[in-house]
Structures are given as structure tokens and as C-alpha cells.
Amino acid sequence: MKSAVITFPGSNCDRDAVVALQKFNSKVQKIWHQETKLDDDLDLIVVPGGFSYGDYLRSGAMASISPVMQEVKRLAGKGVRVLGICNGFQILTESGLLPGVLMRNAKMKFICRQVHLRVENIDSDFTNKYKRRQVIKIPIAHMDGNYFAESDVIKRLEDQSLIAMRYVDADGNLTDNSNPNGSIFNIAGVFNDTKNVLGMMPHPERAIDPDTGSKDGIGLFQSLLW
Amino acid sequence: MKVRITIGLKKSVLDTQGKAIEASLVKNLGYPQISNVRQGKFVEFEIAENDQKIIKQIVDDVSDKLLVNKIIEDYSYEILK
Numbered sequence A: 001m002k003s004a005v006i007t008f009p010g011s012n013c014d015r016d017a018v019v020a021l022q023k024f025n026s027k028v029q030k031i032w033h034q035e036t037k038l039d040d041d042l043d044l045i046v047v048p049g050g051f052s053y054g055d056y057l058r059s060g061a062m063a064s065i066s067p068v069m070q071e072v073k074r075l076a077g078k079g080v081r082v083l084g085i086c087n088g089f090q091i092l093t094e095s096g097l098l099p100g101v102l103m104r105n106a107k108m109k110f111i112c113r114q115v116h117l118r119v120e121n122i123d124s125d126f127t128n129k130y131k132r133r134q135v136i137k138i139p140i141a142h143m144d145g146n147y148f149a150e151s152d153v154i155k156r157l158e159d160q161s162l163i164a165m166r167y168v169d170a171d172g173n174l175t176d177n178s179n180p181n182g183s184i185f186n187i188a189g190v191f192n193d194t195k196n197v198l199g200m201m202p203h204p205e206r207a208i209d210p211d212t213g214s215k216d217g218i219g220l221f222q223s224l225l226w
Numbered sequence B: 001m002k003v004r005i006t007i008g009l010k011k012s013v014l015d016t017q018g019k020a021i022e023a024s025l026v027k028n029l030g031y032p033q034i035s036n037v038r039q040g041k042f043v044e045f046e047i048a049e050n051d052q053k054i055i056k057q058i059v060d061d062v063s064d065k066l067l068v069n070k071i072i073e074d075y076s077y078e079i080l081k
Helices: A014-023 A067-077 A087-094 A151-159 A218-225 B016-028 B052-067
Strands: A002-007 A027-032 A044-047 A081-085 A101-103 A111-119 A135-142 A146-148 A163-168 A187-191 A197-200 B002-009 B040-046 B073-080
Touching: A002 A014, A014 A027, A014 A044, A014 A218, A044 A067, A044 A087, A067 A081, A081 A087, A087 A101, A087 A197, A111 A187, A146 A187, A163 A197, B002 B052, B052 B073
Parallel strands: A002 A027, A002 A044, A044 A081, A081 A197
Antiparallel strands: A101 A146, A111 A135, A111 A163, A163 A187, A187 A197, B002 B040, B002 B073
8 A cells, every 4th residue: 555645834734644544554655745746556645634834825725736736636537545634625625626615614713622423425445444324533623624615516415425424413413513613514524526535624543543532533544545 | 017906705605704803893892883894815916017918817817726716705906006
């Protein structure tokens, strides 16, 4: 398993992503955002969390036009798996690899806590080790995680089962209280049309060690790497 | 030439920061006459170009590719003297 984790100026969750991938026996390349060539035989590219370019202008906007993103788009088009976490999700929407946009949290607070997610679609390279509608506990830490897309886009996401995960309560119910940031229909993560690209606001790489409060992120890495 | 691009959320998008500012203006500064506060940003630059058609093309291109998220934002621009 050959993975790459990209570092932009201001990315700070790249190391945690590398550690998670190595824990599941992947060889990991650390790629600086100015790289103009990535290996064609990569199995997975991770666009990590953090504050690329300080979230200046819009979160992920400037990172999305970094030189390396041309390569990420090229490889995504060839079916290489791409996982965008938090700021990575923002970068993927800004680059057009995923639909929609992540806006300022509805209650205008930076939210840093565990949330419950329901895995909506287990028919993907990222989620096949979970059970359908399994409820998992994963931490979030963000100010701009309020997912929005136009109603025709949302309809397409629903019709094609491209919503990967939703915020729910501990019993798996979709409620307003369980939605930390105001995301439309409690959407926490989405796939692209061919489900080789996943963007999610929560941090699965921070849920692989019981010492950090949850091991529920393990399923995602097992799905990808085993 | 100097160009100023003004970027704001579309009217259909809830402007939570605008609402927070409005509450402060109305309640804390005591101006109940004020309503519908919206906030945005501007990006200003100098451009070594005099042809207004070309300036418009460049403004539209940089807005489309970086400065504006067309899903939730609108923009306008002016050429400053």
C-alpha cells in the first residue's frame, strides 16, 4: 500500500495522518505542496487537516490552486483514492473534486469535541469495513464545517448514495442537536461520483487509539488499506 | 490602474457574521434603526493594464478561479482613480 500525505503551508494534521497510515502498514510519502509530479502507482492520497494558508480568503481556497493539486486531480481522475480530512475536505470542494462548500459554523464557534456519525454508505473503498448505518464516535475540530450545496446537487448526492456520513445522536438518529455546525441534512462527509474521493470534516486519524477517546476511525483505515 | 473587487455572500445565504454584527449595532450601540446588516470583503490591486475590457476579463478570471466561491458568493468591482 503506497500512500502520500500532502503538506501545505499551515497544514498541521499531516503527521497524525502519516502515523495512522503507517499503523496500518502503508508506505507513506510526505509531499510538499509545490510538487508537480506524484507517483502514478499511489493507492491513496491524503489531504490533511489544519489551517492551510491560515484559512486566508476562504478555508482551502489558496491550497486548492497549489501546484500539487493538479497532480491530485489527475490521479483522482484515474481512480486513485483521495481522502480529504477537515481542511482537506475544504480543499477538495474548492478544487472541484467534491461538490458543495464548507461555510462558517452556524453558531459561529470553533467546535472541538467528539461527535457521533452514521456511516450511510458502506459500498466504498473507505467504508466497507463498517456496518450499514453503524454509529461511530469521531472527533471534530473546526470553525468552518457547515456543509452546503444547491438543492439539485443535494438531490443528486442523495439519489446516487454519495453522502458518506451524517451527524447523529448516540442512538443513530438525525437530530438538530447532533449537528454541530449547521450542515445541510447533517452531512459530515461526501463522495465524488465514482466514490474514489471522500471528504469528511471529522478526524478519523484521531480515532485509532483508545487513549484519544475512540477507536472508531480504525474501520476507515482497515477498509482502505487491508 | 487600481481595481477593487467587493465580495459578499449571496442574498440567499444566511450571513451569520452579519447577524452578529447587527445585534451588536442594535443592542450594544443602541441603533434600532439599523437592519439587514451584511458583511463581506474587498480585494484591491494595481494592474499594469489600461484596457477596461482586458481588466474585466482578468477580474472575472481571478474571481472565478480564486477570489470568489460562486456557490455562495457574489462580487462586483470598480476601477479606482
